[in-house]
Structure formats: C-alpha cells, structure tokens
Amino acid sequence: MMARHVSALWAGVSVALAAAAVLLLARYAPVQTDLLALLPPTERSAAAERAVAAMRDAAGNRAVFLIGDAQAPSARRAAARFAAELRRSGAFASVQFEVPDIDPQRLTAPHREFRFGLLTDADRAALVDGSFEPEQWLLRRLNDPFRTPLGGGVAQDPFGFFGNFIASLPYRQLRLDLEDGLLVARADAKGARGIHVLVSAELAGSAYDDRVQRSSLAAVAAAEAAVRAVAPQAEVLRAGAVFFAEAARASAERDVELIGAGSLIGIVLLMLGVFRSVRPLALGLLTVVTGLAAAVSATVLVHGELHLLTLVFGASLIGEAIDYSIQYFSAYAGAGSQWDPRRGLAAVRPGLTLALATSALGYGALMLMPFPAVRQIALFALAGLVAAYLSVILLLPYLLRRAYGRDIAPIAVPTARLIEWWSARIGPKPAAAIVAAVVALCVPGWLALHADDDVRALSSRPAALLEQEARIRSLTGVELATRFFVVEAGTPEAVLQAEERLAARLRPLVDKGELAHYQAVSSFVPSAARQEENRLLLRKSLQLDGNGLAQAFQQVGLRSTAAGDLAAAYRESEGRILTPQAWAASPAAAPYRHLWLGSTADGHASVVVPAGAAANNALEALAAGIPGVTFVDKAASVSRLFGQYRAGLSYGLGVALLLVLGVLAWRYGLRGGAAVLLPAVLGMAAALALAGYGGSAVTLFNVMALLLVLGVGVNYSIFLIEGRARAGTTGIAVALSAATTMLSFGLLAFSGTPALAGFGATLLAGIVIAVLGAPLSLSLAPRSLRQCPAASSTP
Amino acid sequence: MLGALLAFGPHVAADEALALIRARLDAQPRLRADFEQIKRLADLERPVVANGRLLVWREAGVLWQIEQPVKMQIALREDVTIQVDASGRRKTQQATSDAAAARLGRVLAALLHGDTAGLEQWFEIAARVEARGWTIALTPRRGPMAAFLKSMYVSGDKYVQAVSIEEVNGDSTSITFRNHRDAAALSSEEAGLLGVP
Numbered sequence: 006m007m008a009r010h011v012s013a014l015w016a017g018v019s020v021a022l023a024a025a026a027v028l029l030l031a032r033y034a035p036v037q038t039d040l041l042a043l044l045p046p047t048e049r050s051a052a053a054e055r056a057v058a059a060m061r062d063a064a065g066n067r068a069v070f071l072i073g074d075a076q077a078p079s080a081r082r083a084a085a086r087f088a089a090e091l092r093r094s095g096a097f098a099s100v101q102f103e104v105p106d107i108d109p110q111r112l113t114a115p116h117r118e119f120r121f122g123l124l125t126d127a128d129r130a131a132l133v134d135g136s137f138e139p140e141q142w143l144l145r146r147l148n149d150p151f152r153t154p155l156g157g158g159v160a161q162d163p164f165g166f167f168g169n170f171i172a173s174l175p176y177r178q179l180r181l182d183l184e185d186g187l188l189v190a191r192a193d194a195k196g197a198r199g200i201h202v203l204v205s206a207e208l209a210g211s212a213y214d215d216r217v218q219r220s221s222l223a224a225v226a227a228a229e230a231a232v233r234a235v236a237p238q239a240e241v242l243r244a245g246a247v248f249f250a251e252a253a254r255a256s257a258e259r260d261v262e263l264i265g266a267g268s269l270i271g272i273v274l275l276m277l278g279v280f281r282s283v284r285p286l287a288l289g290l291l292t293v294v295t296g297l298a299a300a301v302s303a304t305v306l307v308h309g310e311l312h313l314l315t316l317v318f319g320a321s322l323i324g325e326a327i328d329y330s331i332q333y334f335s336a337y338a339g340a341g342s343q344w345d346p347r348r349g350l351a352a353v354r355p356g357l358t359l360a361l362a363t364s365a366l367g368y369g370a371l372m373l374m375p376f377p378a379v380r381q382i383a384l385f386a387l388a389g390l391v392a393a394y395l396s397v398i399l400l401l402p403y404l405l406r407r408a409y410g411r412d413i414a415p416i417a418v419p420t421a422r423l424i425e426w427w428s429a430r431i432g433p434k435p436a437a438a439i440v441a442a443v444v445a446l447c448v449p450g451w452l453a454l455h456a457d458d459d460v461r462a463l464s465s466r467p468a469a470l471l472e473q474e475a476r477i478r479s480l481t482g483v484e485l486a487t488r489f490f491v492v493e494a495g496t497p498e499a500v501l502q503a504e505e506r507l508a509a510r511l512r513p514l515v516d517k518g519e520l521a522h523y524q525a526v527s528s529f530v531p532s533a534a535r536q537e538e539n540r541l542l543l544r545k546s547l548q549l550d551g552n553g554l555a556q557a558f559q560q561v562g563l564r565s566t567a568a569g570d571l572a573a574a575y576r577e578s579e580g581r582i583l584t585p586q587a588w589a590a591s592p593a594a595a596p597y598r599h600l601w602l603g604s605t606a607d608g609h610a611s612v613v614v615p616a617g618a619a620a621n622n623a624l625e626a627l628a629a630g631i632p633g634v635t636f637v638d639k640a641a642s643v644s645r646l647f648g649q650y651r652a653g654l655s656y657g658l659g660v661a662l663l664l665v666l667g668v669l670a671w672r673y674g675l676r677g678g679a680a681v682l683l684p685a686v687l688g689m690a691a692a693l694a695l696a697g698y699g700g701s702a703v704t705l706f707n708v709m710a711l712l713l714v715l716g717v718g719v720n721y722s723i724f725l726i727e728g729r730a731r732a733g734t735t736g737i738a739v740a741l742s743a744a745t746t747m748l749s750f751g752l753l754a755f756s757g758t759p760a761l762a763g764f765g766a767t768l769l770a771g772i773v774i775a776v777l778g779a780p781l782s783l784s785l786a787p788r789s790l791r792q793c794p795a796a797s798s799t800p
Numbered sequence: 801m802l803g804a805l806l807a808f809g810p811h812v813a814a815d816e817a818l819a820l821i822r823a824r825l826d827a828q829p830r831l832r833a834d835f836e837q838i839k840r841l842a843d844l845e846r847p848v849v850a851n852g853r854l855l856v857w858r859e860a861g862v863l864w865q866i867e868q869p870v871k872m873q874i875a876l877r878e879d880v881t882i883q884v885d886a887s888g889r890r891k892t893q894q895a896t897s898d899a900a901a902a903r904l905g906r907v908l909a910a911l912l913h914g915d916t917a918g919l920e921q922w923f924e925i926a927a928r929v930e931a932r933g934w935t936i937a938l939t940p941r942r943g944p945m946a947a948f949l950k951s952m953y954v955s956g957d958k959y960v961q962a963v964s965i966e967e968v969n970g971d972s973t974s975i976t977f978r979n980h981r982d983a984a985a986l987s988s989e990e991a992g993l994l995g996v997p
Binding site: 184 | 837839841842843844845846848850864866869870872874876881885886887889891905908921922941942965969971973975
C-alpha cells in the first residue's frame with residue numbers, strides 16, 4: 006500500500022531530522038546572538054555597509070574598563086590587580102594596562118618631515134590674507150610663557166605653525182592622561198583626587214560567540230572580586246559589545262527556558278486533564294518534536310545558523326504545532342470503541358489541511374520579506390508546522406490503532422450542549438450586534454494608536470550597562486561613532502579632497518556649537534594638493550628665497566645660522582607629501598586609524614565622524630552635492646527600514662486577508678468564508694485596540710503578530726465548522742488548541758526582548774478574541790454550514 | 801616601617817607647608833603686579849626680555865598682559881584660555897580640549913592662586929616655609945609633561961615673587977614680580993577677558 010510506504014518514509018525522515026537537529030545544535034552550536042546580523046543591508050552603497058561593519062568590528066572586539074576610586078593610589082592598586090587577574094585568567098587575547106611613556110616627539114614624528122605642508126586653517130588664513138607679520142609672530146612665539154615646545158624649538162618652528170598644527174589634531178578630544186605609566190581619566194580636571202584608570206582587553210574571539218562571552222565574563226567577575234579585596238571602595242565600569250551581547254543572550258535563554266518549559270508543562274497538564282491518557286500526550290509530543298527537529302534542521306541548512314530570536318519564537322511554536330494532533334485526538338476520543346484510524350483521519354484531514362494552508366499563507370507572507378530575521382522565523386515556523394502536519398496524517402494512524410479506552414463524554418456532552426445552545430439562540434442578528442459592540446469598544450483604542458520603529462526594540466539593553474557605557478564615554482571623551490560620513494573616491498588623494506570639501510561645511514557647525522568637533526583623516530593628512538599649496542604659501546610669506554627671514558631672526562637674536570637651516574630644511578623636503586597610508590601605518594595614528602578604510606572594490610574610502618547634537622537631516626544636507634560623500638546613521642536607517650516594513654507588512658496583511666478569504670470562499674462560499682474569517686479579524690481588531698488602550702506603540706513586530714492572529718485564529722472557526730458533526734469533541738479540541746497557543750505565545754509576552762514581548766502580547770490578545778469569537782462564525786454562516794451534515798448521535 | 805616613613809614623611813610635611821603657603825596667599829585674592837620675564841633659549845644669541853602686568857582675580861582666573869617687546873594678552877580661566885594679539889585678534893581654546901602637554905599655562909595660573917591641590921596629579925611637590933618666605937619645587941611625574949619640563953620653582957612671601965621654569969632641552973624662563981598692589985576694580989576689557997560680569 007502506497008500510504009504505508011509514505012508513512013514509513015516519513016518516519017525515517019523524522020528520525021533523521023531529529024538526529025540532524027540534535028547534531029547541528031550540539032556540535033556546531035550555530036546560535037547567533039548578534040542582533041544586527043539579522044538585519045538586511047540598509048545603506049545605499051557597499052562601501053557604507055562595509056564602513057558600518059568596520060566601525061562595529063573596531064569597537065566590538067574590545068572590552069574597556071575604568072577602575073575608579075576616590076583615592077588615586079587605591080585606584081592604581083585596584084587597576085593593577087584587576088589587570089593582573091584578567092591576564093591570569095587567560096580569557097582575553099591581550100590585556101592593556103601599563104602604557105610605555107609616550108614621547109611627544111613620537112606623537113609628532115609622522116608629521117615632522119612634512120611640516121612645511123601642514124598648516125592650521127587659522128594660520129593658512131593669516132598667510133593668505135596678509136595679516137602674517139614675521140617679526141610680530143616671532144616675538145609672540147618667543148615671549149609666550151605658556152607655550153609648550155610641541156612643534157620643536159624656535160629655530161625649527163619659529164612662528165609656531167607646526168606646533169599649532171599638532172595642537173589642532175583631534176588627540177585633545179581624548180580626556181585620558183598618561184600618568185605614571187597609566188592611562189587615567191578624571192571626572193574633574195582640577196582638584197579632585199579621585200581617578201579612573203583605564204584597562205582594556207582584546208577578546209579571544211567574537212563578542213557574539215557564547216564561549217568567548219562566558220569565559221570573558223567569568224574572568225571579569227573574578228577580577229572584580231579580587232579588586233574588592235584590595236580596594237573595597239573601588240568601582241569597576243565596563244563597556245563593550247561583549248557585555249551587551251551576553252546580556253541579550255542570557256535574556257533570550259531565560260525566555261527560551263521559560264516559554265519552552267511553560268508551554269510543555271501546560272500542554273502535558275492540559276492533554277492529561279482532557280484525555281486522561283498518556284498515549285495522546287506522548288504522540289502529541291512526538292509530532293511537536295518532529296516539527297521542531299524539521300524547523301531547526303531546515304533553518305540551519307538554509308541560513309547556516311539559528312538566531313536567538315528564532316529560538317525564542319520557536320519555543321512558542323510548540324503550542325501551535327500540537328494543534329493538529331489535538332484535532333486528531335478529539336476525533337479519536339469522540340469515536341470511542343468505534344475507532345477506525347482511516348475513517349478518523351478522513352474526518353479531520355480537510356480541516357487540518359485548510360488550517361495548515363491558512364497558517365502557511367501567513368508565514369509565507371513573512372518569508373517574502375527581505376528581512377533575514379523575519380524570513381528565518383517564518384521558515385522555522387513553516388517547516389515546523391508542515392512536519393507536524395505530516396506526522397499527524399502519516400504517523401498517527403499507524404501509531405494510534407487501539408480504541409480510546411476512556412470516556413470523553415463527561416466533558417464532551419456539556420460542551421456539545423453549549424455549542425447547540427449557542428447555535429440555537431444566537432442567530433445572525435444577535436451575532437451582528439455582538440460584532441458591532443466589539444467594534445464600538447475598539448474604536449477609542451484605535452484612535453490612541455501610534456507607531457514606533459525604534460531599532461532598540463530588538464534588543465534588551467540593561468540600563469546598568471548603558472549607564473556604565475555612558476559614564477566611560479564622558480570620562481574618557483572616547484565617542485562611540487553611531488553616525489558618520491563615508492567618503493569614497495577613486496584615489497586616496499580624491500578621498501582627502503572630498504573630505505576637505507566636507508570639512509569646510511562642517512566647520513561652521515562647530516563654530517556655531519551644533520557640533521562639538523569632528524574626526525577626519527584630512528585633519529591629520531591634508532590632501533596632496535593642499536600640502537603643495539601650503540608649501541607655496543610658506544615659501545612666499547617667509548621669503549625663504551631672499552634674506553627677509555634672516556633679518557627678522559637677527560632682530561630677535563635668533564642664532565645667525567637658523568634662517569639658512571630653515572631654508573635648507575624646506576628645500577630638502579621638496580616633493581615630500583604625507584600620504585594617508587603612511588599616516589595610518591604610524592603608531593601615533595592608533596586612536597584614529599579606523600577612520601581610514603583604505604582600498605575598496607571601487608577605489609578608496611574613509612570615514613568622517615561628527616560629534617555633537619546636530620540633526621541628521623542637517624548633516625545629510627551637508628553631504629549632498631559632494632560626490633562620493635554619504636551620511637550614514639545605522640540606527641536611523643534601521644528604524645527607517647522598520648517603518649517601511651511595518652507599512653509594507655500592513656498592506657501585506659490586507660492582501661493575506663483577501664487570500665485567506667479566497668481559500669475559505671472556495672470551500673464555504675463567500676458568505677460562509679466571511680463568517681469563518683470574521684473571528685480572526687475581530688481578534689486582530691481587538692489586539693490593535695488593546696495596544697492603543699495600553700499606550701504601547703505599534704511596531705513591526707505587532708504587525709507580524711497580527712498576521713499570525715489571522716493564520717492561527719481562523720483555524721478555530723475552521724475546526725468548529727468542519728467538526729460540527731461531533732460538536733462536543735471539536736469544541737474541546739478548539740478550546741485545548743487555543744489554550745496551548747495562548748500559553749506559549751502568552752509566555753512570549755513576558756520576554757525580556759521588547760520586540761518579542763510586544764509580539765506575544767498582540768498574539769495573546771488576538772487569539773483570545775479569535776477563539777471566544779469562533780462561535781460567531783457558526784451564527785453568521787449560511788444555514789447549510791450551520792447545520793450538521795448528518796444528524797449527530799455522537800457528542 | 802622605614803619604607804612607610806620615607807613614603808609618607810615628606811608628603812605630609814609638603815601638605816602642611818602648602819597649606820601654610822596657601823593661607824599666606826589667600827590674604828590677597830585680587831591683586832595686580834608688574835613682571836619681568838627672561839627667556840634663555842639655546843637657539844637665541846641673547847636672552848629675550850619681556851615686561852608686562854599680571855592680574856590675579858581669584859574667582860575668575862589670571863590675566864597675563866605683555867607690554868614689551870610685543871603686545872599680547874593671555875587670559876587663563878577655569879574653562880577656557882583666550883589669547884589676544886596686538887591687533888585685537890582673539891584665539892580661544894576650551895580647557896576640556898587641552899592637549900595634556902599644553903597644560904603649562906593652567907599650572908602656572910594655579911600656582912599664582914596658591915592653589916596647589918590640583919597639581920599633585922601631575923607633579924611631585926616639595927615645599928619649604930621659612931619665617932620670611934617660602935619655595936615650592938615641582939617635578940613632573942612620568943607623563944607627557946615630563947618629556948619637556950624638567951622642573952619648576954615658585955617662591956614668594958605674602959605674594960608670589962618669582963617663578964622659574966627649566967626645560968629638558970636646557971631652555972629656561974625666569975619671571976620676577978614686583979610692585980604688588982590690590983586690584984580694586986577691573987576695566988571692561990579685563991572683565992570681558994576674565995568673564996567677570
């Protein structure tokens with residue numbers, strides 16, 4: 006018999022899938038915790054995407070600590086202990102604590118031999134507009150008691166041009182000081198004795214690798230304990246992607262455990278309570294396990310990994326996957342001693358197939374979204390439901406042959422009476438009145454709705470970690486670049502020239518105070534064209550060719566050879582141009598090296614980081630009109646993307662409604678189809694209204710939940726209509742299905758991830774209304790559908 | 801035991817001496833003085849001498865006005881440093897964006913106030929108080945300032961009388977003050993530069 010082979014084959018496939026899923030999860034542990042990895046590319050150019058990734062990597066593989074104490078010696082001692090403990094643990098690739106004394110000469114070394122091409126904007130302006138008077142400048146330079154010899158002695162840098170250039174470099178934005186060989190930050194530059202000592206560590210792997218997370222966090226905890234032993238008052242501040250990633254993973258793991266355990270326990274209790282037999286429970290769980298195994302295997306095979314969000318969602322899928330077997334068991338229990346597996350299957354199959362079809366439409370719509378996170382969840386659900394469905398119709402008839410030994414009548418008969426009473430009393434008119442009342446109750450809620458597309462909904466970022474990160478930023482002056490300009494051009498020189506055009510537009514914003522400052526490679530390395538220009542300006546203004554300089558030097562008493570030496574040094578440096586590559590390779594470039602992205606597929610690229618409160622559209626406007634310059638704000642792009650998807654999915658929801666209505670109309674006629682669809686629509690309407698009443702914003706994830714309310718909620722009406730010949734057991738099955746779904750998705754509402762919690766809450770509300778409203782479809786459907794096809798003698 | 805004594809003994813003494821010095825200087829929180837500054841640089845055939853006036857206004861900061869051989873004013877305030885050249889051109893630098901190596905001015909301003917509390921972070925401080933006068937010697941701790949600054953000496957009585965700065969490369973600056981007097985009022989320009997309302 007054909008069916009037998011197919012069943013045997015499916016049994017084999019199921020075992021293989023289960024083995025594959027266990028193997029994939031245990032051996033490769035491909036669980037992804039990086040939330041942004043789930044998002045599609047948001048930027049227009051590939052270089053911008055690469056820039057985003059490069060900036061994230063630069064920040065992502067480090068952990069930064071500040072160890073602070075009100076007493077400086079105590080802070081130093083604590084930091085030394087902390088660093089020693091981190092090193093001893095071996096959890097980090099490297100730990101940086103002591104810093105070799107930096108000779109300011111070394112800081113200026115990459116620039117020194119190019120100094121005749123390097124000028125600040127103010128000095129350039131003075132040279133251009135002629136306000137530069139050599140003797141006056143020389144005297145000011147000589148008599149300024151507060152000048153530090155950054156640019157070299159008077160003979161090398163008589164007018165202070167090079168010193169001014171060095172002083173203008175963005176190093177000064179760092180509020181870290183080198184003190185006694187340690188990098189130290191002070192909350193208060195003056196007075197206070199308390200200090201924070203910087204310790205930084207390089208991770209032994211990716212911040213999103215859970216093994217790296219575990220070992221790093223354990224090492225940090227041990228080091229913190231050690232610090233408390235030597236300096237009980239000391240505080241340890243931390244920042245780094247690894248801490249957020251670990252918090253997100255821990256939160257998601259708690260979710261998976263809570264939802265998984267909660268729905269399993271709930272299902273076990275409900276199944277045992279209703280069927281009072283172990284066999285339906287065991288077989289029901291078998292279909293769930295095959296479903297989950299297929300879901301895991303399919304997702305890992307297609308996506309190469311399993312995201313934490315998918316796992317959390319997957320845990321809640323248990324409640325939906327068991328619905329098919331519940332329908333089957335209701336037929337089984339209803340048949341009592343008359344059980345014939347083949348006839349039983351024939352009775353439930355149309356309803357199950359239709360239910361799978363509507364769910365598949367819902368998830369299928371999600372699969373079409375260009376959004377890896379959503380596609381992965383949809384694939385997971387689709388594979389899981391199809392496998393659970395196949396297990397029910399292919400395996401259960403063979404595994405459930407012996408007749409039901411107990412009597413379901415004690416609960417089936419009252420349920421049947423309730424449904425009969427409803428069908429008899431609540432006709433189309435009262436039903437329409439109920440619908441109108443529900444809609445009227447919903448209206449104020451709808452009016453209070455507002456949308457929110459903030460990307461932060463995707464992650465749970467603990468307030469304590471955020472606060473520590475903010476304090477580290479304000480103490481050290483190290484900015485976290487979340488928005489920046491990407492500058493792309495064919496050659497490094499063209500990149501620098503584009504940067505200079507951008508910088509000329511950024512400077513007025515800095516002067517107006519809308520920006521605190523900006524970081525750009527061109528601040529360190531002017532374009533070759535500008536360096537040439539500067540050299541010519543200097544040559545002209547200093548009269549290097551004549552003896553004007555010698556005269557000025559003589560006036561102030563500078564040694565007689567100085568002018569000649571300077572002119573010789575100028576001539577000697579002819580043709581020397583500082584290149585961004587050479588700068589990036591120098592040790593002094595370390596804090597800003599990430600700004601230079603280097604060669605890309607289309608040429609060369611760099612990043613310019615503005616710091617300050619200027620509005621995004623103001624910055625975007627600055628980039629406009631300069632070829633190759635793009636403004637990037639990843640968080641804003643993602644939020645915009647969320648907004649687009651939310652709008653798109655809302656239309657998709659409309660289309661899905663029509664499709665489902667079409668499928669239902671094909672089987673029940675237009676009026677019947679509409680009646681079957683109505684409870685699900687009411688559920689969606691009520692879920693939206695509840696969000697409005699509760700003051701929570703509508704996000705992309707709420708709309709996704711509505712799509713599932715449609716796909717799952719319509720099942721209950723289908724089961725009721727299809728199973729009207731055995732109204733009692735069908736009613737019980739529908740209630741049981743709804744209970745398991747509500748349990749699993751309802752638990753999702755308690756997720757620590759805001760997006761999932763919103764998703765769960767909407768689903769819970771929608772499903773509750775859909776199942777409570779399911780009898781309305783009995784009332785509103787045409788007479789032919791309301792009456793039983795054959796007078797039911799069985800309950 | 802001996803180590804502890806060596807470590808703490810001079811430190812405590814310095815703290816006490818500094819408190820005494822501070823108390824003496826506190827008597828004149830607002831004062832004017834004339835100064836003469838002599839710089840001896842390796843690159844110069846002869847020393848450069850500058851004359852000018854000093855204005856200390858405790859709550860606001862220090863104004864350094866050079867008259868000869870070039871006119872320039874430098875206002876050292878808590879939050880900002882302002883330089884004004886002979887033609888009135890201003891250059892402003894926020895204190896928060898000070899390069900670590902450019903703090904010399906702030907150190908000097910603090911010393912002129914007798915405010916040594918903030919200096920310990922950068923210097924080893926030794927202080928001696930005698931019946932008539934006092935001296936403070938500052939040696940930079942390891943760090944960017946130590947790369948160019950060898951030592952700094954300040955001496956005085958009820959006023960700061962002299963400052964000398966020795967640089968690592970052999971250059972030196974010595975400043976002497978005289979004609980100290982109470983600063984009764986500020987001109988509008990001075991008030992503007994010091995940010996006094």
